[in-house]
Amino acid sequence: MDTLCFSLWEEIVYLYYSRKDTKINIFFIFFRNNLNNGVYIGIETHIMRQRMKKDFRTEPKNIITYNVKITCDDDSFDSAISTMRIHNMMWNDVSEFLFDNYQETQKISGLKNTHNELYYKLREKYPESPSQVVIKAEQHAISSLRSIRSNNNLWSLKTSPIKKKLSIQLDKRIFRMTSNNEFSMTTIDGRKKYNLELYSKFNELFSKYKMCDPKIFEKNNQLWLSVSFELPTPTVVEQSCIGVDLGIKRFATISTGKSISVKKFSAKKRTSRYKKRQLQKHKNSSSAKRKTKKLNGKQTNQNKQMCYEIANDILKEKADIVVLEDLSGIKLKKKGKMRKSFNNRNSQVPYYMFKQILSYKALSVGKRVETVNPYMTSQDDYRGVKKGKRKGCRYYASDGKVFDADFNAAINIAQRYSDVNNKLPVSFKEPLDGTLDFSGRLCQPANREALA
Numbered sequence: 001m002d003t004l005c006f007s008l009w010e011e012i013v014y015l016y017y018s019r020k021d022t023k024i025n026i027f028f029i030f031f032r033n034n035l036n037n038g039v040y041i042g043i044e045t046h047i048m049r050q051r052m053k054k055d056f057r058t059e060p061k062n063i064i065t066y067n068v069k070i071t072c073d074d075d076s077f078d079s080a081i082s083t084m085r086i087h088n089m090m091w092n093d094v095s096e097f098l099f100d101n102y103q104e105t106q107k108i109s110g111l112k113n114t115h116n117e118l119y120y121k122l123r124e125k126y127p128e129s130p131s132q133v134v135i136k137a138e139q140h141a142i143s144s145l146r147s148i149r150s151n152n153n154l155w156s157l158k159t160s161p162i163k164k165k166l167s168i169q170l171d172k173r174i175f176r177m178t179s180n181n182e183f184s185m186t187t188i189d190g191r192k193k194y195n196l197e198l199y200s201k202f203n204e205l206f207s208k209y210k211m212c213d214p215k216i217f218e219k220n221n222q223l224w225l226s227v228s229f230e231l232p233t234p235t236v237v238e239q240s241c242i243g244v245d246l247g248i249k250r251f252a253t254i255s256t257g258k259s260i261s262v263k264k265f266s267a268k269k270r271t272s273r274y275k276k277r278q279l280q281k282h283k284n285s286s287s288a289k290r291k292t293k294k295l296n297g298k299q300t301n302q303n304k305q306m307c308y309e310i311a312n313d314i315l316k317e318k319a320d321i322v323v324l325e326d327l328s329g330i331k332l333k334k335k336g337k338m339r340k341s342f343n344n345r346n347s348q349v350p351y352y353m354f355k356q357i358l359s360y361k362a363l364s365v366g367k368r369v370e371t372v373n374p375y376m377t378s379q380d381d382y383r384g385v386k387k388g389k390r391k392g393c394r395y396y397a398s399d400g401k402v403f404d405a406d407f408n409a410a411i412n413i414a415q416r417y418s419d420v421n422n423k424l425p426v427s428f429k430e431p432l433d434g435t436l437d438f439s440g441r442l443c444q445p446a447n448r449e450a451l452a
Helices: 002-017 021-034 037-057 074-105 111-125 131-150 200-208 263-280 286-314 337-347 351-364 405-419
Strands: 062-071 167-169 175-179 182-187 190-197 215-219 222-231 241-246 250-254 259-261 321-325 368-372 389-391 394-396 402-404
Touching (some): 062 200, 074 182, 074 190, 111 131, 190 222, 250 405, 368 405, 394 405, 402 405
Parallel strands (some): 321 368
Antiparallel strands (some): 167 215, 182 190, 241 250, 250 259, 389 394, 394 402
């Protein structure tokens, strides 16, 4: 009986992840008739919890964030800065406690245990701090260390993380809007009022949508309020899809025949990498560290700008579904110079950042981003005939035609998603070499007779 129940339990787990709910219910009936009530309820509860977690994770949120400049008198400014500094000191104390506890137990304490252990100690150490600011420091420190752990970086740290930038995540107990352009905030000197320099886009969102908990921060001796709005997610009507092939030289090639090149971006990136290599020769110098940090920030901003521009171009296409390759495991795990060179080149391309930006921007226009397995997308012929051979940027088909390799791969990506989604129509044209649109510049075709 135990062996039978174990095998059926494995079957339930398999059916759950394949979403075959009818058969799951049949197995539930079997368990109800053959197991005691307590065991059955435990199994059913576990499945329901997993289902709720899965359903929750698959519901995307359409959140947009804007920064607004804050104006106030000198007294209110000093109060806000002093409150954020005390918040940072409490954050660092909580971080040290969590880090030491993680070194011993390999677990990050939850809010309840951390609050019971540190709240009164922090209140005694920082008596001028409001109680809710203490709680926000605890919450933010716990969430930050969990994020570091999820990125597999916590185990490599020798000391606890330190918060240097001045900021506080506000909530309704600390923050309250008193009018359209004014808010009050709890500080170490009591409640203070601040004014916002609003602009038309912010006023439009503020009048239509509910504001989420904002964040106040300081940058270049200026206070800012970062405000998020949760917009309603438009319903995506799946009528057609396009495929997008990502690469190093041609960052994005669309199945409709458009290729987006990033030559200017690559040139800037090479310049930044050269400067960083020169600074590494003086890595013990404080000025070299400062300049390297500045270059890293500049490089991140360049990546973001490029991703936003390319995402906007792709979303101008008429298709409702944008299909990308799942490049999460693109780095080679083999040893040798080829692996090092390949991984080095791919690490310079912000694939993940582009996917994140494209995904959230697609939601606001009623579109959706999906991913497929990239295996053999650039090696197979999109027509489903005998496989040809790829040489560089060209794909030599088995019947003698010459296709653009990235163009052909983009069509394969879209078709791979279409095959498992009720044969959704794919937007594409024949990927003959030389027909790819490089924003007005055409490449030299290899098969001129086919184009005539």
